[in-house]
Amino acid sequence: MSQGDKSKYTDKQKRQAEHIEESYEKRGVPEEEAEARAWATVNKNDGGGKQPGGSGRKKDSK
Template identity: 90%
Template sequence: MPQGEKSKYTDKQKRQAEHIEEGYENRGVPKDEAEARAWATVNKNDGGGKQPGGSGRKKDSK
């Protein structure tokens, strides 16, 4: 179900999604649905994937 690329997520966000997914599966939610809900929760909490470090501003190439 989830189709986005996960390379932009930090290791912490990936661990959180895995932990959340396990919780949903323990409650009987199907694997695909659990994964989709887990990533939706990570996105809700953190605002999406983030590359670690930096202020987000592009550096001037002088």
Template identity: 75%
Template sequence: MPRGDKSAYTDKQKRKAEHIEKGYENRGVPENEAESRAWATVNKESGGGHKSGSGRGHAETHASAARGGHRAGHGAESHDARAEAARKGWETRRKNAEARR
């Protein structure tokens, strides 16, 4: 089996890679890079192709999927809210430093 052959992957793994690849492409990643990242993610989560029989029955980690939401900041403050909080904190630290002088 040559490198890059996807025959050992299950249909579910192939669908997952396709979905991940589309997500990367929507964010502007080049097509080749998106495909490479997608298959790397599938391999990381499931341990590679599982059609052969060995390795079946092992749980998937979903580590990459869990990290995604944290990186994107889903459910977090907006950029403007974070910027305002940073400005407010800076003003407080500046005032406290002046008071200590």
């Protein structure tokens, strides 16, 4: 199981990670490694989770 909370990712990002993971597994990459690579790829392409909630730090309104 991968680390981290995936609740901040959109459904599209989750689907993308699943397809990427399946692709790696077809090439013989172990399941855990494939999952880690898939989420790393989604993060690289989109910059991480897109749903609101982030780090909890409030931005200065100035």
